[in-house]
Structure formats: structure tokens, C-alpha cells
Amino acid sequence: MSKRPLIAFLAVLLTAAVISGCAKKEEPKPAAPAAAPAAELSASAVEGKILLGELCTTCHSLDRITSRKESKERWAEIVKTMQGKMSSVLSEESAGKILEYLSTLPSN
């Protein structure tokens, strides 16, 4: 009887072992950054945070906003766009405060 099937089987086993061995060599996970101390928010950023929760969550979730990592410039664009959708509700002053708060969120 030929030994070929056995050799083929062993080859498959070896390949599987090599592949799974390689799969384990993942990039070392970067150490979780130490929780940054909550930055002190200015009074108007605190107001902005409240306004954001009150005014910006009627059409979509808060998470959809705060999970984003945007620069202050990009936040300014976003707030402008949203203001266009809700100009009757969002005054320039409130928009400014919201922007101030959003700019304190982590960005890339």
C-alpha cells in the first residue's frame, strides 16, 4: 500500500500547525493608555455639553456624535451643517458653546 495518503495527511497537519502558529503571532496590543484625567471643562464647554445632550439628540444618538474623532475645524463644519437642519432651535451662542465642548473631545 502506498504511503502517499499518509504523507499528504501529515503535510496538511504540518501546514495547519504552521498557519495556526503564525496566526498567534499577532501584533502586540498597544498597552491601554492610562486613563487621562478628565480635562477641566470651561464653563461654556460645560454648558455646551448640556446643550449638545438637549439639542443634538433629537434626530440621532449622542453616541453618533461623541464617538467621532474630529478636529476643531471639522467640528465647526459639522455644527454649521447641523445648525442648518435646526436653525430655529440652535442660536449662534449655543452653537459656539457646543463647538467649545466638542473640541475638548479626543481627536486624531
Ligand code: HEC
Ligand atoms: C433636525 C435633525 C438634526 C439635529 C437636531 C442634529 N442633527 Fe446631526 N445629523 C442629522 C442628520 C439627518 C444626519 C445625517 C445626514 C447628514 O449628514 O446630512 C446628521 C449627522 C450628524 C453627524 C455625522 C454622523 C455620521 O455618522 O456621519 C454628526 C457628527 C452630527 N450630526 C452632529 C450633530 C450635532 C453636534 C448636533 C447639534 C448641534 C446635531 N447633529 C443635531 C440631523 C440632525
